[in-house]
Amino acid sequence: MPQKVATIQDVARLSGVSTATVSRTLSHPERVAETTREAVLRAVRDTGYVANSMARNLRRRRTGSILALVPNLANPFFSEILSGLASVLTPAGYGLLIADTHTDPAGRLAHYLESGLADGVVIFDGSLPLEALATRRRPPVILACEWMGEALPSVRVDNAAGAEIAIRHLHEMGHRRIGHVMGPAGNVLTESRLEGVRRARGDLGLPLRDDWIFRGDFGLASGSAAAMTWLGLKDRPTAVFCASDEMACGFMGALQHAGIAVPADVSVVGFDDIEVVAHLTPALTTIRQPRRLIGRRAAELLSAMIDTRTLTGPSELLPVELIRRQSVAPPCGTGASP
Incomplete structure (x- = not known):
């Protein structure tokens, strides 16, 4: 039967x-x-x-899909945010489509927006061309984590405040010689976090030295390269704030292979609080972004825009949190190379 x-x-x-x-x-x-x-x-x-979502979507003239444009799907940072998106979108009857903007040229953004492929778009890549968003046929768009000016709604954390918190924590632990590993040049997160570093250094009267600012790109390899640069300095900072956890992992790993102990020889702070950093030895002190909440709020705000058939909406700035672990300790030396 x-x-x-x-x-x-x-x-x-x-x-x-x-x-x-x-x-x-x-x-x-x-x-x-x-x-x-x-x-x-x-x-x-x-x-x-x-x-029967197909019938419902036909009545509403919708696709029943939301498109997420992610700059690097291999980056574990995005997993929890995408999970937050799905936790709202799936019960609402939406399917989540994901495209990697590193493998799909940025020029395809206009195609995505005009194709009718999705009822709404969540953009995680602030480097995509704004002019593509000028098309009249585009669906509602919201940015998550990164942003493109103030014209488009976004859900993100206070990146400058997070960087300030990191520098102030190191200062409270006794560090006065603090370096910084930046993200990629021209990125809004890089600039915002660097602004927070400079602001905290100025407020605390800490030295602003260009040779203690290391270039990076948010990835493991750039963190490792920054560690090699740190090792080559005659006058080293006793603590380093990395603009992402992945760079902090690369930085710590390279130093440990070179026989440098964290935090005995240098303290390290990251940014993001991805899952793996709590399991490192030592576990990484970092600035936590509420990643699942970012995903949930982006989905909720985008759903509201779709329902009201508007291309505009509010933005949200979420707080960050310092997660204290074992990668920070008071300085034990001068930071000079042996």
């Missing part, structure tokens, strides 16, 4: 709410109470109910 197909009425009956509430929960989960949302989603799982 064929198994009965679950209906929205079955979900409503099992969860103890109306069919309208079930529909609202699946379409706009952010608009219902958490207890109601959990009850409905549990009933959906228990009944095996599958919404």
Whole structure:
């Protein structure tokens, strides 16, 4: 005998709410109470109910998809943000499409926006050309983590404040000779975090030395290269703030291979709080971005723009948090090379 197909009425009956509430929960989960949302989603799982999203999208003239443009899918930083996006979009009936802007030329942005491929776009790459967004046929767009001026809505953290927190923490631990490994040139995150470094150094009366500013690109290899430059200095900083955790990992690894102990010989602070850094030896002190929250809020704001058929919306600036671990200790020497 064929198994009965679950209906929205079955979900409503099992969860103890109306069919309208079930529909609202699946379409706009952010608009219902958490207890109601959990009850409905549990009933959906228990009944095996599958919404007829294709028919609903045809009625609404929508694709039922959201496109995320990510600058480097190999970067573990994005995994938690994408998970946050999916936690809102999936219950609302959207599929999440992901494209890597490092493998797809930036010139394809206009194609993505005009193709009708998605109902909305989340951009993680602030280096994409703004002129592509001028097309009248584009869907709503929101930026996550990076930004392109103030014209487009975005969800991001206070990067300058995070860098200041890192420098002030090192200062409180007794460090006065503090270096910085930057991100890629021209990147808004690089500039914002460097601004925070300079502001904190100025406020604390710390030396502003160009030879203690190391070039990087947010990747492991550039952190390792910065460590080689640090090793070559006759007058070394006793602490280094890296503008990403990946660079901090590369920096620490290269120094440890060279026989330099962290934090006994040099303290290191990162930025992001990706999963792996809590498991390093020593575990990395870092500035935590609320990555899952960034994804959730970006999805919620974009959904609201789609519903109201507008290309504009509010931006959100989220706070960061210092996560103290074992990669920072008071300086034990002068920082001069042996």
